[in-house]
Amino acid sequence: MKKENIRDKISENINICSSPSELKITDIRVANINGAPKHCPLIKIYTNQGLIGYGEVRDASSATYALMLKSRLVGENPCNVDKLFRRIKQFGGHSRQGGGVSGIEISLWDLAGKAWGVPLWQMLGGKFRDKVRMYCDTDVDGKHSGTDMGNALKKRMEQGFTFLKMDLGIELMLDEPGCLNAPMGMLEDIKKYSMKAINHQRNSIDRDVMRGKNYETFTIPHHATGIHLTQKGMDYLENYVREVRDVIGYEIPLAIDHFGHVCIEDCIMFAKRLEKYNIAWIEDIAPWHYTNHYTKIANSCNIPICTGEDIFLSQNFVPLMENGGVSVIHPDILTVGGAMEMKKLGDLCETYGVAMAIHMAESPIACMAAIHAAAAVQNILAVEFHSVDIPWWNDLAVGIDNPIFDKGFANVPNKPGLGIDELNEELIAEHIHEQYPGQWEPTTQWDIEWANDREWS
Template sequence: MPSSDDFVFNRRGILKGSAAMLAGAMLSGTAEASSAPFIQNVNANSGPSKLKITDLRYAVVEKPGPSPCVIIRMDTNQGVYGLGEVRDVAGPNYAMVLKSRLLGENPLNISYLFQKIQQFGGGARQAGGVCAVEMALWDIAGKVYNVPVYQMLGGKWRDKVRVYADTTESMDPKEYGQRAKERAQGMGLTWIKMDLGINVLEGIPNAVTQPAGLSRWERNSLPHPFVATEVTDKGIDRLCEYVAAVRDAIGMEIPLSMDHLGHIGVNSVIRLGKAYEKFNLAWMEDVIPWYYTDMLKHITDSMPTPTITGEDIYNIEDFEKLCANHAVSKIHPDLATSGGIKQTHLIGDMAFKYGVPMAMHFAGTPVSCMANVHCAAATQNFLALENHSLDVPWWQDLVEGIEKSIINKGFITVPEGPGLGVTLNEDVVRKHLRAGTGYFEPTTQWDSVQSWDDALFS
């Protein structure tokens, strides 16, 4: 039996010989992939240490869901480019104001660049530019190092990502149920979401208690506690008819979520949550604004139906406040608001620590969708990813790089190509550009700094 000294000697000899062979191969230019995988796996057209951002352009796509949707393209001095997407229903300015802070920078310094531009983001659509840039940086990094984004986040927990989707409302409960059934049986979805709010009670006497003469802003935009709107027993019974019709159509096995309740008071939310108990909902979404932590906790603690919020939250600290206080049952960040791919992954890891599951809100093109898919694949406590474009026949044709349909029987297969794993189908994108806009035209008007509020990084 060889001694431990023999093992040490032999191991050192092997290592020494391997190093000599590798050095010789590198000098002679004949290193094999098996000898130098760290060289072989790097994009041969790029020199990572000398990579620089040279341009940032955009194209505005109309109606792939909520519109417009702004796709950005970040170019470099080595021909490698990255794609990102500003959150739906936001403008390109959110991203383009960042261009002057990015030109000349190495796009592989993702954390540094995120810190540099983070101050220009905010809640909801205000974060769209920062997040779009962050997506594009990860796309470039994956292409340079020839790995999918999920791998750079630590690897994947799953090969397929579950999709859930809204069901188009109907004033007829039975028709509403049939539409949900088509989602489940026709499209193969294994998670359904229904929009159901007090709008379906309009015209029904004694269903809602509400001050007369409220303006549209007061009814739809004023935070819930200040609208003085409550649902009566009659109204609750009618709303339950809709949920019952959907459950009758899809059965009890499929998770069913609910959104867009309307701006109703805390007491009405709790009463509805109790009435919906028999339908075993996966969650009631955004029942009041997310920043009312104490009231959210009161609601969550007072009813059996789970709660969820998060699509308009930007900072991880705000998510942690909700999770640490168990103010909601689940969270659902929108990656195009919650800081992009890495920050959303960190939000998921943080929530896991508190025992809180994470779904993901998404509406937009396949570019942002793939950013979500990579994040979801790498996040342990992920549940399901929303999609608002199931009824748009050309949605999946906006990109190339995936052999079959992006969504197949309610799941998206995680791409294995480098970066986000998709490229744009130029012909289809051009066909669906917003009227009066071009395809990644020059944006030199954004080359110079237009405000001096980033002294820390100047």
């Protein structure tokens, strides 16, 4: 057979869904939805061949973090993911500031996968598993007991979840006399700026609270608040955990989060009390960048210590792991830098002997990206799922499993890119954030922004 015929025969059998070498980015647009479970800025990257890449900015963040990158990307081939990531990486930052770079990176992978006809996990080097364990974060509104939380968690177990998490901290005791010791007015300010209160008012955030003294109070780091737990307060929280375990038993992993901005000495004392309740991890017990604080806490108790959802880039996890400050790291794919940074971080976990769980409190776009990344990482505890009680969440993305989880696990998709066929535009329209109206509106104001981006002279 002639060489030309062989090449033609090969070309006929290659699953290429476009002309990848000629693919170009033509536009980037956003739609802001609310209540999934929080404000989620969704991203679409458009191309000259009709392919659309889906991405998302970190939960409760701003679409501006993504749109500001548009002029650096239009006209480029999205399949050159590494090249483009290196160009825009300098505009990312920790916590929500990482959301634009990370969300764009996910969109680029989605386009590359669609162009070449392969799933994201394959482009990361292949998969280690066909199913990913999902752990379920659970909230109980209003004044409640540990028994109430235990019953809520028991329902999660009945739904098939095999790993659980709950909030446990000073917000449970803000109205309990004698449980907390704090500078005058501090606790009242925290009540006014409670993140739960803001989340419950998702469409009507009090801008005066956001910009006023309550905002300043809430941004004081743990060691500088002057807030202490009294022995009565520690008794109260310990009894809450005991009640939870009395309902759900001791066989299932239970992690805890949102302890509060409390001094590390009190955190250590209380962590020691928790040792007998078989806690999977205690999360974000100090600001992540205070490595010495984490090392001190980790060396003082036998509870696994966890942090990481606010860390941008895999390299910034190294000090915590090198110094023994964490047993579990908890990155968010929409802060860490996207899928490839998650893969790199998984490799670092093997180097330092640290476990990984993935934070995820966003739409199905971020969820599918996290599942792909979790499949491509050698060892993974679980991926968070925070939207069990949102009946329309799964319907936002067409072509994914519905429900996304079965007996506590999610299937790793084999479809190209993220595995999402399309978005449910009617459903998105029903849940557009009223403070950010418009659905995939033109973003021409970002077309020609230019700056001397080079970081060196």
